[in-house]
Amino acid sequence: MTGAEDFSAAGELVCPAGTPAALRTAVEAGADTVYCGLRNATNARNFPGLNFTPEELQASVAFAHARGAKVLLAVNTYPPAGQLALWHEAAAIGMRAGVDAFIVADMGVARHIAETWPRARLHLSVQAAASSPEAIRYYCTHFGVRRVVLPRILTIPEIRAIRREIPCEIETFVFGNHGLMVEGRCSLTNWLTGQSTNLDGVCSPAAEVTFERADDGTMRSCLSGFTIDRFAAGETAGYPTICKGRYAAPHRPEGYYAFEEPVSLNLGRLLPELMAAGVHAFKIEGRQRSKSYVRQVVGAFRRAVDSIRSGHDPDLADLVALTEGQKETQGAFQTKKWR
Amino acid sequence: MELTLGPLAYHWPADIRRDFYARIADEAPVGTVYLGEVICSKRAPFHEPDLPATIERLERGGKRVVLSSLAEVMLKREREATAGLMAAEDHEVEVNNAAGLMDRGRRPHRIGPFLNAYNEATIAWMAGQGATHVCLPAELPGHSAAVAARAARALGVGVEVQVFGRAPLAVSARCYHARAHGRHKDNCQFVCEDDPDGMPLLTLDGKPLLRVNGIQTQSESYVELVEALPELAAAGVSHARLLPQAVDMVAVARVFADHLGGMCDATEARARLAGICAGVSFSNGFFHGVAGYRHIARLGTAH
Incomplete structure (x- = not known):
């Protein structure tokens, strides 16, 4: 792992990979980065039929790296007392496979990785629910966290304000399932x-x-x-x-x-504003989704980000069409009235 | 094992709150009382003026007072409230958000149940940063809680487990009380005050399931861990937390105190609780590592 290495420039597309096939699809569709988990309780999408064996992870990292893409390993659940070994093993598997960063939430897990592999790059999972500059700085100061995945509860002006007060990159969700509860705090x-x-x-x-x-x-x-x-x-x-x-x-x-209608998050229209607010990476939710879904969504966001980077307006219709016929929302990002 | 009274989760009117804590001070057999707004920063101005008198009253009654911080910290007023509380030198504080940990630094503090201290590694980290006491998350199964408690006690850290009251199940940035009344958080008009024990949510076939308390979602049934107390104590759990509900909390505390003092057995204690909390159902599923809503009797028979 090359912890000191910079990730790609602002507008990095972070895409879901529930299976090795989905990972290849995401990379081929233009993902800068893919995120995935092992087949056990160590990640927050521990669903039957999803996720990677250690061997699959190794081969998938090699595939991604050969094409210039990065791989993040989600080790972002909270180990119950007495069961830490499984989480430590997951981190060791990730190191052996050569993943580019770990997505973590538990302080014990973060500390273990930071002390065992000081050069490992840590991203703070949305499951850590760090929604203020102080909370984010806590993880940066003590565990060397390099990026925070922000909870889906902040408006763009609030994100811009946070950006000025923290020493790490910001990743926000832009598309997919719209969780309503504070992640990492829902039983x-x-x-x-x-x-x-x-x-x-x-x-x-x-x-x-x-x-x-x-x-x-x-x-x-x-x-x-x-x-x-x-x-x-x-x-x-x-x-x-x-x-x-x-x-x-x-x-x-x-x-x-009582909580929210069954809607999907689609921030396609807000991409330019989010980039201007200092958001470094855009996360697409959906490790449980099909290859064709991944191909379509990643492709559309790839084109949009490339347009913005080259100084053009993105084809918003392309992004809006992704949720056409479904209920979509911009959640908290557009207005405080969501709360 | 010491009994504690956890922070009041609901928005009770100021006069009711004053009377409640006066009676706790004089009559409830609890050693520690946690005060402070944990759920919604908009409510704090209603009861902050009474706080010094409440603290004084409780201390006069021989209680140790700990001030608890907000579970959700996002807005400027929430950041400022947390920082202000963490600057306190005259009382112990219970931290419920990592923002509070940053503000507090290495000065002594307690870890609240919203901080996800699920395991021995996290507890060891927190202890190294000044934590003196940790309240375990409600959903941690009993066997894991025992491992966590033994590790914490070896570090000299106090360990607390909720043994009574609705289970805190989720928090959100959105106020579901306001939403239920067609409002949003900024114009909520404090409608949560109408529901001193939370607003019931029923399934569409009429089964009571959850309670809404502002941005918090709680269980319909009360957690009740009377039978688990010996096990918890043997594992090193030093404090048993009663969460304030809109029932006679002095009577509830007496039941737990009598049971811990050997003056009534578990069967009698539970019968007394059922009488005090008329119409309420009880759960202990989380402790047994099964669906939280369930109530498992000894000998493994499910009700």
Whole structure:
């Protein structure tokens, strides 16, 4: 690992790789950097059928490096006491494979990597929920963090202000699933399923999902038997993520999206402003997504960033089309009224 | 094992809050009381004027007072509130956000449950930076909590576990109380004051599931770890935290104190809690490493 080496210039595209095939697709579609995880609880997308064996990681790093792309290894869950060895092993596997940086959240994990491999480059995961200059500086000062992935809760003026007060790069999410809770501080899935987002890397696990049709044709989407949403006959039933569900409150007996509607984040229109605000890297969410999704989204963002870099306006229609027909949002980035 | 009263998560009116802490000071068998706004920085001006008198009252009642900091720190006023609290020299502080750790530096402090001290390596790091006491996250299973507690005690660090009250499940930048009333955070009109024990969220088939408390999401049922107390104590957990709910908290504290003092067994303690918290269901799933909402009885039978 070459910790002192600079990453590419502002506008770096950081793309998801749930599998070695998706990694190759992302690199070929123009990703500057891909991020991935091992097949266990050490990363926050610990889903069946996803992620890399140590051998796959090694081969994938070689593939990416041969094409000038970088690979980040997410070791961004929180080890429960007594189980640190798995996280230490993940870091060692990453070092052997030659990954370009680790994405970490737990202070114990960050310290272990920083002390064991002082030249290793550390990025602070969104799971660490560092949303102020002081919190970010804490991780930079003590663990040598070189980049922070900002929580999806800040407006662009707030990001610009943070940039002036921290000594590291900023990465923001620009596209994909729009998490509503502060990441790294959500135990909703564990409350219903016994599997923890923070400890096991699991969010609304598919094995606990059922769809149940009633006699009148309505469909309920359930997690561990709890109704998360209900759909009319013929309506497309969405995936039951707890923070995107519909619930009833005493004065809302009809039910409503208590936290957020099932929307995707699409900051395509805001790319130039984000770059001007000092955002170094753009993260595309979706390690659980298909190769064709990765190819389409990465390609569109590649063209947009290249246009901006060369002083032209990006083809926004191209980016907007990615979520056409779906509900999309600019989340907190555009206005404080989101809160 | 010492009983503590954790910070009040809800936006109770100032007069009710004053009466509540006066009674805690005089009657509740707890050794430590955590004060301060942990959830929403907009609420703080309503009760800050009373804080010195509340502290004085509690200390006169023989309680140790610890001031807890905000879980979410993003806005200028939140950064300033945290920095101001961390400058305190006259009281212990409990830090709930890494911003507070940066502000506090190596001066002694406690680690709050929002700081994700899940394991012995993180606790050792924090202890090396001045942490004297750590409250473990609510979702940490009992067997992991035992490992964490043993390691912490070996470092001379106090260890606290929540044993009563709604489980804190999530925080957000968005206020769900305001959202439920068609408002947003900046014009919330403090509607959260209407729900002293949180706003219920039910599934669309009518099953109570969660509670909304401003930007926080909590469990519907109360965590209750009466039966786990001996195990926790044996592992080195030094403090048991009761979270304030809108029930008779003095009576709740007495149940736990009586049980810890050997004056009532677990069955009786739980029956008494059920009487005090009428209409409330109880959970201990997190402790047993299963879905948090569940209640596991001894001998491994699920209810």
